[in-house]
Amino acid sequence: MLASVAAGLASTALGGAASAEGGGVPALQLITLTGPGTSGGDTGPGELLARQDAVLAKVGNPTTTYRWTTALNGFAVELTPEQVAVVESDPEVASVEANSVRPMSARRTPVPSSAQVRQPRATGGAGVVIGLVDSGLAPESPLFAGVPGLGRGPKDFAGSCEVGEDWPATTCNRKVVASGWWVAGFGPERIRSSEHLSPRDAVGHGTQVASVAAGNAGVSVRMRGRTIGEFGGIAPQARIAPYKACWGAPDPRDDGCATADLVSAIDRATADGVDVLDLAVAGPPGTDTVERALLGAAEADIVVVAAAGNDGREEYAAHGSPWVTTVGASLGSVWQGRVSVVGGPTLTGASRSRRTSPPTRLVLGADAAAPGATRRHAAQCRPGSLDAAATAGRAVYCERGGIGRIDKSEAVALADGVAMVLGNVRPGPVVDDFHAVPTVQLSAPDAQRLTRWVRSHDRTSIRMSGVAPSPVAGRTAAWSPSGDPRSSVIKPDVVAVGDGVLGAVPDQRGWAMFGGTSAAAARVAGAAALLRSRHDWRAPVVRSVLATTAVPLGTESVLRQGGGRAGADVRGARLALVVRTPRYREVLESGSWGDLNQSSVLVRATGSVTRRVTNLGSRAEYFSAQAIGFTRHRVRVTPLAARLSPGETATFRITVTGPSTPGHVDDGWIRWRGARGSVTRVPVAITR
Template identity: 55%
Template sequence: MRTPRAARLLGCGLLALSLGLPAAWSASAHDAPDGAQRRTLTLVTLTGPGTAAGRADAATLLARQDSVLAAVGAGAPVYRWTTALNGFAVELTRGQLDVLDDLRGIAAIERDTVRPLAGRTSTAAVRGATSSPRLRGGAGVVVGVVDSGLSPQTPAFADVPGLGPDPRRFAGECATGDGWTSDDCTRKVVGARWFVEGFGPDRIRTSESLSALDDLGHGTQVASVAAGNAGVSVRVDNRDAGTFGGVAPQARIAAYKACWGAPDPADDGCSTADVVSAVDAAVGDGVDVLSLALAGGEGIDTLQLALLGAAEADVVVLGAAGNTAGSAYAAHAGPWVTTVGSAVGRLSRARITLPGGRSWTGGGRPTDVTGRAVRAQDAPAAGASLLAASQCRQGALDSRLVADRIVVCRRGGIGRIDKSESVALAGGRAMVLVNERPGSVTADFHSVPTVHLAAPAGRAFGRWVARHPDARVRLSRVTGDPGNRRTAPWSSPGDPRGVALKPDAVADGDGVLGALPEATGRGWGVFNGSSAATAAASGLAALVRAEHPAWSASRVRSLLVTSARPVPGSSVLTQGSGALLGRVPTSHLSLDVDAAQWRRALRRNTLARLNTSSLLLPTGRSTAVRTVTNVGRRPEYFSVTARGFTTHRVSVRPLAVRLAPGQSADFTVTVTGPTTPGRLDDGMVVWLGARGGVTRLPVALTR
């Protein structure tokens, strides 16, 4: 029996992207006896757009779907999609797949898979909050969050005064279910839906709620970072940890639960069928910003086609790049999606100083402490193993040996903040947490003053403590610049052979504080990964939409990414245009793409020619044309230069333009140099405005 064709794309143009059926699609998955068969959904996308593009009505699309289903002899679909795309999810046998593969008008055929969430939540490690830098922003904008749901009880989502005007175009619903009533939808949480048929209601863990209620915590954290209320008091273990505020605190939130917990946490994730259904619903509801902090998928798959429909509906779409550098390229390959990678490094710092002045710097926010230090493995409690003691597990430390001491604990075994609690319970004065292997350091909110050292510094300090058990050391907070960002080593890079440069930008993705559901037993926690970065980027998009409601989604996307600041030492295939700003951009140049152009370019296999805010070009001699528009309110001169390229000559013409408000100008980027296959050369095309704005376009020369 032959394998179904990878896919047919829109129209007759072929696109060199991975749209194939996974190798795991075996005949046994479809042809097993009824009693043993595990349901496998097939995702079918028909050619042409959904109703969001304004070219067809739902009745016409449903009739086309019925015709296809009848032709293959399929039963009723589990899901139908008519808004963001024209398609359905249905159970098919191998024979029905073969018939489907021969039909005309099919854009894509894909097996349903479970995608991972692009972040990891820690309920045990809470970084101390700081005063909310922004009390307003995002009013009238709805951020749709496709994730694990939302906990409406957290104060980050309270229906507080000062939210501003109600959204004008949002018309979503409040779907009730386990633990979620209509009262849980408010002026802050304006919509709630849930989608589980792809993942399977029989496959979720018993603690999960068949509703939009968040039991994992991931969706609540993402939503709170993007649009949580400002000035919210943070308390952890009955201790004041400061105040919290989301990036766009006045924005409203619509929760679309499509990610679920399984009995084995390793199986947690988001069925593509459920996610596509959530996107279809969010577009129909009228969200302004759509956040997907989940990874997985390759090329222009079914989800990317649904997100194309969202872009056609003028929704700003943001997706997480993923955290699998070395094993997978950045997710969300579609150029209509703002793909966000992770940056690390801007954390509060602390220092350990020895007698004589030698010191090591790490993460932390301690009060000044001076005292004698002891290695935890040298102070085991009776009956405790040296490993348990070295990791400062609860009950493993001898209080007689650690009382009033600065305890040196090894990372691993238990949560970081659990270690400082063990030190506190044993009477320790402070803690030095040391990595055992290469890895990040953090600035968590601990039970005792703490400094977190990287592995080399930790080993050196531990050796010194062993030789000087009676010497006194000092822990102190480092003031000033919190440190330089760098691209996270685990942040997924872009595919040099893709149709668009990815990721588009990076944002902070390490130790980001967010709200948690009450079910976790802890109201706050930090999370890491491109989920956290995408949450912040989604909030920024809401700020821009609120401040410039007449701007298109394409313009918002362009202004966000071209205003980013480069991360030193990182390729554009890992950082895009750089680290996103924490405020509304002030530059005045935009690269606009009309919503109708995305699908036309996909059909003609000319996505690389679109007026995107980045360039992915072949080495040797090549050219690309882009168009900039003055979105400011005054005439302005703009000059341009190419920076950072090492082995190629990159020139831009014209070198300067004067643009009136709303006026546009074309510019041409020309590349000359060696044609070494597979070798990367990269840099930036930088436009400088006379009024101070900077617009950066990342350029990668790879093919």
């Protein structure tokens, strides 16, 4: 690794010679040769390197920054424009792409709803390794300790612990089984001073993603001096391998992941033999070098999971390839609480508190101003604005605005208040934050109703209690991108909760909320690890089961949600639409993806499409099919039923007839029901 960094640093000096020869300014280029890497073919690395040498010889044998032989056959090297033209004309070369930097798929604005603090799953994922191509890891968190109870270890994993600053070889353990880092593409001179030239995470994103996917179970969460529950990742017994290819810059807006570093990390993860690969980075449309590297990972029987991106108003979902499970973000659930006025109204808002309080006197913050504080500041419960003589032992009503919501509850606690009702003063969402005292946040209409009651009665007492979470789910986040209706593939494949997710961070806080399709992808990567741990299923089967057992989100278009919300209990899965792994490269080279046995269907106007379902169960079973949800077209499925023995496959045809309406998308589902209660859904989009 250190040698590759040195090569990257030296390439600038070497580029001077190239510039003199070619007459242009050299820039780092990603060169991919035709054919697969070792993961998808029978050619050994020596022969692949010899082919690379032949290409390099035609441009004066410049020193390479990186070489890749596993996930793809290629290299990164600085070339002048004249040298690029020579390489592009070589029939051995499949693609030439300039190195670029992509952002991580996290939303930078705090989204503090629906954190994952609940009774976590205690087991799941044993024997599986999740590779995380991200900003590294903060290994000191108890979520990543090599604790007893991790279950069986991985069998055929070949990864090693790459060392660096503040990351000695002893950092790896039974939980963190390998590590690596690549910076030459991003540029070591561009990183912030707090960064580490090692797998250690300074940004926090990689640590959050790893904790959600596979953090150890039963870890106590302490925020603001209080224990608020226990945390565990989706697959708490899975091992993790952080591959750091994303870096922090002096200006956080410049944080990102260079494509040359990303490809290097994917190549290493593929060579190591991870079972699931999580990539929290989006990308442009088409099959670029990163996408080709992910194909090589899929050819190595790795379940590849990637974030769809967060710019849904400007771009379509990233990773449009059929070998990638692309994940969009759905909205989570809001925990609710109730304010019951003794002798008056009962109001419901957002609350993390689960306790039922005895009748407690409620005072308005504006009526409890401390000496020297203004009524406005006291109404907003600013620190030091409340008079403890008026608030001690009481619930305090605080208006939203002026300062942070959590800061208000801390001000109430400092004034010896025992609870808070937080009222919106204008239209807007209510948020189930973690507060210093039990709190219910009310919408603006309910807040006005409560304050009118208080002002018209001499004394107001309230009871506060928790009620079941209410899903605002049922819809995809507005910023989560939809699929391109002009494509041949429905993307995203699935969605998962991607707002206000709790995860570990590498600073003194220990925990923080984050959001984005990277948070959603982490959940799906964990779900893939659970499936690989429970079953002897190849990656295409896992990919299909994740999509076809997802739960549809109401009336959302399938181009917004794919198969629906993933991560439900899939132990009853009986059918899968299985793709032979070599077919991925065949359709890439032919450009004809229509007959690929994908777990979704995209039809242009009218026509017929065939798919094949395979019985995953251990005994014969009868399955029946039904087309549902379509409003503008007639969709027929033939045959409507099949009896399949274990491992047996049946072919069915989907025929679409009806009007062609420009600009409109009709969609629905082919639903297969099994005699033993299983449900398999294949999303269908009909576009113009």
